[in-house]
Amino acid sequence: xxxxxxxxxxxxxxxxxxxxxxxxAEMIDPIKVDWSFKGLTGTFDRASLQRGFQVYKEVCASCxxxxxxxxxxxxxxxxxxxxxxxxxxxxxxxxxxxxxxxQGEMFTRPGKPSDKFKSPYxxxxxxxxxxxxxxxxxxxxxxxxxxxxxxxxxxxLVGYEDPPAGVTxxxxxxxxxxxxxxxxxxxxxxxxxxxxxxxxxxxxxxxxAKDVTTFLAWAAEPELEERHRTGxxxxxxxxxxxxxxxxxxxxxWSRVDSEV
Amino acid sequence: xxxxxxxxxxxAGKWFNDRLPLLTLGAHLTDxxxxxxxxxxxxxxxxxxxxxxxxxxxxxVLAMHYVAHADLAFASVEHIMRDVNYGWLIRYIHSxxxxxxxxxxxxxxxxxxxxxxxxxxxxxxWIIGLMIYLLMMAAAFMGYVLPWGQMSFxxxxxxxxxxxxxxxxxxxxxxxLWGAYSVDNPTLNRFFSLHYLIPFLILGLVVxxxxxxxxxxxxxxxxxxxxxxxxDTVPFHPYITIKDAFALLVFMIIFAGFVFFTPxxxxxxxxxxxxxPLVTPAHIVPEWYLLPFYAxxxxxxxxxxxxxxxxSAIFILFVLPWLDTSKVRSAVFRPIYRQFFWILVIDxxxxxxxxxxxxxxxxxxxxxxxxxxxxxxxIVVMPVVGYLEKTDPIPMSISEPVLTGGTxxxxxxxxxxxx
Numbered sequence: 001x002x003x004x005x006x007x008x009x010x011x012x013x014x015x016x017x018x019x020x021x022x023x024x025a026e027m028i029d030p031i032k033v034d035w036s037f038k039g040l041t042g043t044f045d046r047a048s049l050q051r052g053f054q055v056y057k058e059v060c061a062s063c064x065x066x067x068x069x070x071x072x073x074x075x076x077x078x079x080x081x082x083x084x085x086x087x088x089x090x091x092x093x094x095x096x097x098x099x100x101x102x103q104g105e106m107f108t109r110p111g112k113p114s115d116k117f118k119s120p121y122x123x124x125x126x127x128x129x130x131x132x133x134x135x136x137x138x139x140x141x142x143x144x145x146x147x148x149x150x151x152x153x154x155x156x157l158v159g160y161e162d163p164p165a166g167v168t169x170x171x172x173x174x175x176x177x178x179x180x181x182x183x184x185x186x187x188x189x190x191x192x193x194x195x196x197x198x199x200x201x202x203x204x205x206x207x208x209a210k211d212v213t214t215f216l217a218w219a220a221e222p223e224l225e226e227r228h229r230t231g232x233x234x235x236x237x238x239x240x241x242x243x244x245x246x247x248x249x250x251x252x253w254s255r256v257d258s259e260v
Numbered sequence: 261x262x263x264x265x266x267x268x269x270x271x272a273g274k275w276f277n278d279r280l281p282l283l284t285l286g287a288h289l290t291d292x293x294x295x296x297x298x299x300x301x302x303x304x305x306x307x308x309x310x311x312x313x314x315x316x317x318x319x320x321v322l323a324m325h326y327v328a329h330a331d332l333a334f335a336s337v338e339h340i341m342r343d344v345n346y347g348w349l350i351r352y353i354h355s356x357x358x359x360x361x362x363x364x365x366x367x368x369x370x371x372x373x374x375x376x377x378x379x380x381x382x383x384x385x386w387i388i389g390l391m392i393y394l395l396m397m398a399a400a401f402m403g404y405v406l407p408w409g410q411m412s413f414x415x416x417x418x419x420x421x422x423x424x425x426x427x428x429x430x431x432x433x434x435x436x437l438w439g440a441y442s443v444d445n446p447t448l449n450r451f452f453s454l455h456y457l458i459p460f461l462i463l464g465l466v467v468x469x470x471x472x473x474x475x476x477x478x479x480x481x482x483x484x485x486x487x488x489x490x491x492d493t494v495p496f497h498p499y500i501t502i503k504d505a506f507a508l509l510v511f512m513i514i515f516a517g518f519v520f521f522t523p524x525x526x527x528x529x530x531x532x533x534x535x536x537p538l539v540t541p542a543h544i545v546p547e548w549y550l551l552p553f554y555a556x557x558x559x560x561x562x563x564x565x566x567x568x569x570x571x572s573a574i575f576i577l578f579v580l581p582w583l584d585t586s587k588v589r590s591a592v593f594r595p596i597y598r599q600f601f602w603i604l605v606i607d608x609x610x611x612x613x614x615x616x617x618x619x620x621x622x623x624x625x626x627x628x629x630x631x632x633x634x635x636x637x638x639i640v641v642m643p644v645v646g647y648l649e650k651t652d653p654i655p656m657s658i659s660e661p662v663l664t665g666g667t668x669x670x671x672x673x674x675x676x677x678x679x
Contacts, residue, residue, distance in 0.1 A: 040521055067335075068335065068338040068339075068342060069342075073342070137533070140338065141338065141532045144524060144529060144532040145529055145530070145532035145533045146529055147529045149529075180542075220532075222342060223341070223348040223349075227348065227349075227352075227520050227521075227523070228520065228521070230349070230520060231516065231517075231519070231520025231521055232520075234516050234520060235513060235516050235517065235520070238509060238512055238513045238516060239513065241509055242506065242509040242510060242513065245502065245505050245506045245509055246506050248502055249502045249503055249505075249506050252498050252499060252502050253499065253502075253503075256296055256494055256499070257659070258296040258297060258494070260503055
């Protein structure tokens with residue numbers, strides 16, 4: 001009885017779920033990429049993270065901030081894992097405003113690993129004004145802040161096209177088939193050979209888009225590798241404990257004439 | 261409370277127990293006679309206690325690092341995720357814990373509905389339970405506001421605006437709730453204060469819930485009154501404790517699956533965008549566990565009407581023990597009501613689903629049909645079916661039909677099949 005009811009319940013639920021495509025017909029699904037960080041034991045591709053940081057630094061960082069990251073994060077386990085010297089050098093390449101000093105004056109100094117990533121604009125308003133009225137979003141948690149996550153970010157980066165006939169775009173607006181509403185104020189900044197990768201990888205648009213998306217995925221979830229590792233251990237432990245408790249339960253309940 | 265007086269063995273124990281009978285209470289809790297035929301749907305009380313304690317413990321730690329200020333809240337959550345030792349783990353347990361808490365409470369409530377646990381003499385347990393559920397919704401809603409993301413802000417705006425539907429004083433009440441002329445820093449600050457308070461109110465009500473339970477004792481799948489203690493009962497410890505522990509561990513495996521492998525799947529991606537009063541998200545949706553009520557709210561074209569109906573959907577449950585006219589508790593022996601029970605389950609799931617969809621077209625129609633059935637179920641189906649239904653024969657005791665199966669084999673089989 002209960003079983004057949006549960007079946008009915010399940011079927012009606014499937015019916016409801018199948019109604020879903022009706023709603024999201026106007027947006028096309030992002031490209032599905034087989035990311036290395038997907039799955040229960042997924043980890044980041046270290047080389048890709050380092051290349052992705054390079055793309056971010058040379059291309060994205062002129063407009064997009066990453067205010068919740070510190071330079072030290074670049075050397076931490078589970079991330080791009082630059083060496084201590086490299087992290088220091090990266091940090092020192094930025095001029096950071098500090099202060100006030102004992103005279104009450106603000107001053108600039110070379111960055112330290114403990115500094116937060118330097119933002120390209122002093123505030124949201126300045127960033128908006130400098131970019132034609134569209135604020136380039138902070139990218140610290142961007143991958144978590146978009147439906148579709150890494151697939152979506154990657155798709156937008158490679159999704160620029162000429163607008164279809166009949167679609168007219170204002171100045172400073174671009175056509176992108178994966179962007180909600182298809183209109184985006186960010187120009188297509190990636191072109192083949194734009195950056196010169198330190199490891200010699202050929203910098204195609206697709207390669208750069210994948211690398212920078214990987215970097216952003218790590219930036220949004222720097223704990224991902226540790227989370228996956230811990231999760232596997234926790235679940236194995238819980239399953240073993242569950243089996244032991246189940247056997248104990250069977251033994252204890254064998255004293256009474258009732259099933260558990 | 262205990263049937264037979266408990267005497268501590270040691271002299272010190274006796275001295276203390278005479279002054280504060282904590283040991284008597286402990287003995288009562290250990291020996292508490294529990295029906296031996298409780299199935300796994302009965303393990304959710306223990307699971308819910310675990311959920312509450314988990315939320316309180318992780319919440320206290322989070323509050324040590326969180327900053328309840330409109331300019332700093334979002335950044336402080338990122339600080340927890342990135343800089344606090346195991347901050348990501350604590351926060352993900354807390355945010356997914358809320359969902360697991362509601363998953364468990366819905367199973368607990370529907371178990372009560374199926375087996376008639378809300379009926380005499382357990383009405384007070386039921387009502388206290390509903391008060392806990394109401395407080396849980398308040399706590400969850402305010403907790404969702406704290407990260408101060410887009411859904412936090414706009415969810416808070418939608419829900420607090422409901423009060424403006426009250427005639428005459430609505431706007432004043434809304435302003436008073438906000439502490440400002442819109443959802444702003446004072447709102448966030450007071451929500452944090454209340455979010456910290458409510459779990460302890462819930463804890464107090466849980467004590468009353470269990471106390472009220474221990475007066476008549478547990479209902480059971482057969483739904484009959486049983487003699488306690490008797491061969492129909494087992495002592496709570498070790499029989500029920502070990503069974504609850506087993507069920508809890510299975511629950512924890514699912515919980516851990518969410519926390520470690522898909523920690524954000526139950527949330528909304530927009531909540532990782534900092535709150536912006538100038539940009540309204542395309543679809544404002546509450547967390548999944550509030551969706552059925554959201555669907556009811558939006559199914560009414562009139563704002564005040566929607567608000568009244570939404571609150572009625574919860575408050576009608578308070579009079580449920582008096583709407584149900586059936587003398588038989590368990591739906592196992594109620595062939596007609598049992599069908600309606602499953603229709604209600606499907607109805608609520610459907611309401612939840614359409615609550616997540618835009619309120620237009622087919623979804624609006626489904627929401628209206630679902631809302632009408634929801635109320636019909638309680639106002640018409642329960643009194644009428646209880647009155648007209650011919651129930652199946654009920655066994656005299658839990659052990660009897662099973663053990664003396666020879667005398668009435670058909671009944672014995674029936675009970676075994678269904679329970």
